[in-house]
Amino acid sequence: MRHILLATALLAAPALAKPDADTKAWLARTAELSSDAMEGRDAGSPGHARAIDLVERWFKAAKLQAAGENGTYRQTVPLHEVAVTAADMRVVAPDGSAVPLKFLHDITPRPATNLPATLSGPMRFAGYCSTAEAGPELKGKIAVCYGSRRAGRAQGAERLAAVTAAGAVALLTIDDAGFTVEAPRWPDAYARAVAHEGTALPAGLPQFRLNGAALERLMAGTGRLAATLLTEATYHRDLEGFDLPGRFEAKLTTVQRRFTSQQVLGLLPGTDKSKAGEVMLLGAHIDGYGFGEPVNGDGLYNGTLDDAGYVALISQLAARRKGKGFARPVLFAAWTAEEKGLLGARWWLQHPTLPKEQLVGVINLDQLRPLFPLKALTLHGLGQNTLADTAKAVAEGLKIVIRPDREPERNLIRRVDSWPFMEAGIPAVNFVFAYNPRTEEERIYRDWYQRRYHRPQDDISTPMDLDAARDFNRFFSTLVETAANATAKPVMKAKPTQP
Secondary structure: OHHHHHHHHHHHOOOOOOOOHHHHHHHHHHHHHOOHHHHHHEOOOHHHHHHHHHHHHHHHHOOOEEOOOOOOOEEEEEEEEEEEEEEEEEEEOOOOOEEEEOEOOOEEEOOOOOOOOEEEEEEEEOOOOOOOOOOHHHOOOEEEEEEOOOOOOOOHHHHHHHHHHOOOOEEEEEEOOOOHHHOOOOOOOOEEEEEEOOOOOOOOOOEEEEOHHHHHHHOOOOOOHHHHHHHHHHOOOOOOOEEEEEEEEEEEEEEEEEEEEEEEEEEEOOOOHHHOOOEEEEEEEOOEOEEEEEEOOEEEEOOHHHHHHHHHHHHHHHHHHOOOOOOOOEEEEEEOOHHHOOHHHHHHHHOOOOOHHHEEEEEEOOOOOOOOOOOEEEEEOOOOEHHHHHHHHHHHHOOOEEEOOOOHHHOHHHHOOHHHHHHOOOOEEEEEEOOOOOOHHHHHHHHHHHHOOOOOOOOOOOOOOHHHHHHHHHHHHHHHHHHHHOOOOOOEOOOOOOO
16 A cells, blocks of 8 residues: 555656655655545544554654653543534525525634524625724624735724624624635635633634625625625725625534544653753644545545645654654654644643753744745744744755745744744744745645645645655754754744744
């Protein structure tokens, strides 16, 4: 099976120089960890458990010491979930005719513990639903708001607070179709919300996310007004409020469950006794999305580059060391429940398996897509800690340009497992393959996000640039060696912020 997976992956790669042995080994691990047998590694699922077993075997074979709970390689994370499992939603026109809205394709309810089983009400469009726009006309109505993601317009928290204060009975937010740097994609995989056991799940005003392509059906009977509204909002213009002619109706089924999910932790002891209390952490998340809404007939979300490839990479680094330590101890972590809100990494920080104060630096691997030649990397943490300075120096030595985040509005820095450590004041870094605007590299990158990101198409058939994978893997191993052997430990330089 492993030979078949590797052959498939090599065939999917562009015609490049023959990959070296190390890149082949990385690709084989990536293929095995994201194979159909792992069933997408949804947190707490049987496929996830098989993936945990596999990575634990890798850690043991690499002679890492158990660094989980109770002398094991594992830590158990208790979780609580609320999910919308079925939904019948429609718009009823004044003449009694009904226009259906397809669950997960046209519209998705926000899971909440108090989401009503039925909801019905008149609708009013209130522009961007800022505090100034959400007036008394919304009382007793379903607020329909344009979900702009641009600076200067009301964002999610302000919209919700404004329509709640105005007396709306629900909030329906239209996707910002003009936000081209990360365009909204449909269908959704599912409607679920997960939290640590004992932490409150979402509640409050019922909320719905609407596909911009379905706005015409929501506004049936208004002619071309829906298209005009989308155009005006895309150009960031002011939008006047008005009542919609129909009523929104929904029948919703929600289910709650409690479950656990595990993560894997292994320690490579250091060789310098004076640095025994200075631990470097290498992390990547093992969980994916499992089974979800089929796209082009495929409902299995393999998660090859998000993030099986980088659990594979940290495990391969451990295998190459064969128990031979760096000056500092190195903790290897395959986090769970990243896709549910960075819950595995956050749980470790709340329940550390070694003294948290010993942690001096975190190198996180996520958001990496070796799809085109590696010429530049976006570095999260740049200017905030000396570990980022080390990463910059290592990259430049390998002729890789380091850049700050040029698209901060995407909020990528807060969407990966390095962020909780940054919040805790621990030096941490994360990387994204960078590109220049209006180039073939940008086209490839945008296409991947549109067609493969968080979709079943993120599998081993992805056409990877194996030279780029080789170059990043070399950069990563050099960075780990440099940071783990450096005379001075990493320190914070500034409070972590969105660049």
